[in-house]
Amino acid sequence: MTIKGKVALVTGAAQGIGQAIAVRLASDGADLALLDLTKDDLDETKAKVEAEGQRAITLGGDVRSKADLESAVDSAVAELGGFDIMINNAGIAGVGAVETISEADFDRSFDINVKGVMFGIQAAAAKFKELGHGGKIIAATSIAAHDSFPMTGLYSSTKFAVRGLIQAAAKELGAFGITVNGYSPGIVGTGMWEQLDREFAELTGAEVGATFAKYVEGITLGRASTPEDVAGFVSYLAGPDSDYMTGQTPLIDGGIVFR
Numbered sequence: 001m002t003i004k005g006k007v008a009l010v011t012g013a014a015q016g017i018g019q020a021i022a023v024r025l026a027s028d029g030a031d032l033a034l035l036d037l038t039k040d041d042l043d044e045t046k047a048k049v050e051a052e053g054q055r056a057i058t059l060g061g062d063v064r065s066k067a068d069l070e071s072a073v074d075s076a077v078a079e080l081g082g083f084d085i086m087i088n089n090a091g092i093a094g095v096g097a098v099e100t101i102s103e104a105d106f107d108r109s110f111d112i113n114v115k116g117v118m119f120g121i122q123a124a125a126a127k128f129k130e131l132g133h134g135g136k137i138i139a140a141t142s143i144a145a146h147d148s149f150p151m152t153g154l155y156s157s158t159k160f161a162v163r164g165l166i167q168a169a170a171k172e173l174g175a176f177g178i179t180v181n182g183y184s185p186g187i188v189g190t191g192m193w194e195q196l197d198r199e200f201a202e203l204t205g206a207e208v209g210a211t212f213a214k215y216v217e218g219i220t221l222g223r224a225s226t227p228e229d230v231a232g233f234v235s236y237l238a239g240p241d242s243d244y245m246t247g248q249t250p251l252i253d254g255g256i257v258f259r
């Protein structure tokens with residue numbers, strides 16, 4: 001399997017890491033099905049994919065909906081002529097002490113981060129089997145899937161859950177030529193961290209930007225991650241060089257968590 005000529009679906013592709021993954025896979029020669037909550041928000045990513053000489057379709061959908069994910073993989077096949085790589089990237093984060101997490105926040109985080117990945121795995125595996133070939137299923141985890149940090153316990157527990165899901169799905173789907181792996185970024189400068197930094201500032205009285213800077217200070221390689229740092233590793237997971245790897249969630253964090 002090579003990435004060139006393959007079709008990949010990326011969830012949460014309107015911005016940040018998802019957009020960078022889509023553009024990187026396009027530069028590797030894949031056509032892209034792009035999914036996010038609002039179809040129009042995907043226009044920028046679509047233009048960037050097309051600038052790499054590849055085709056892109058945009059799909060409005062919510063990863064909390066199994067029907068939306070099934071319909072998305074159907075659209076990839078119908079409009080792009082195949083389906084080979086599923087990137088379950090969409091996710092949310094938030095700040096709050098374990099003692100203060102509300103039932104609504106708990107449900108929303110687990111629905112998007114865990115249920116969303118589970119439905120993505122289900123939709124992709126069913127389509128690969130229907131098409132009669134294997135494929136690559138990839139999901140976003142985090143450093144917070146390997147270690148926990150104060151005030152992000154809810155986020156961390158969703159990402160630990162995704163690691164468990166990845167391991168079980170890998171064991172079940174290996175016999176069908178389907179690999180399941182994750183990528184665990186550290187501190188990436190995206191809209192997600194802008195929001196986390198603001199929430200930390202509100203909660204602790206820290207200045208805006210100070211929490212992000214504090215976390216970056218602890219990174220071995222001395223800088224925050226770019227979305228492209230992560231996308232390069234996802235390209236490896238999506239391509240043939242990772243064919244003999246499954247059930248893994250390696251850290252791509254510049255040296256924050258050591259395992």
Ligand SMILES: NC(=O)c1ccc[n+]([C@@H]2O[C@H](COP(=O)([O-])OP(=O)(O)OC[C@H]3O[C@@H](n4cnc5c(N)ncnc54)[C@H](O)[C@@H]3O)[C@@H](O)[C@H]2O)c1
Pocket residue numbers: 011012013014015016017018035036037061062063064089090091092093112116140141142143184185186187188189190191192193
């Ligand atoms: N930014 C970081 O430092 C960091 C670190 C580790 C892991 N991650 C993980 O990487 C992934 C991408 O993060 P990011 O920083 O690019 O985030 P981001 O907030 O910049 O982008 C996330 C995208 O997902 C979309 N999305 C959210 N909920 C959705 C839903 N229910 N259905 C469909 N789309 C939805 C958003 O609209 C947005 O376009 C997430 O799973 C995140 O947990 C990020």
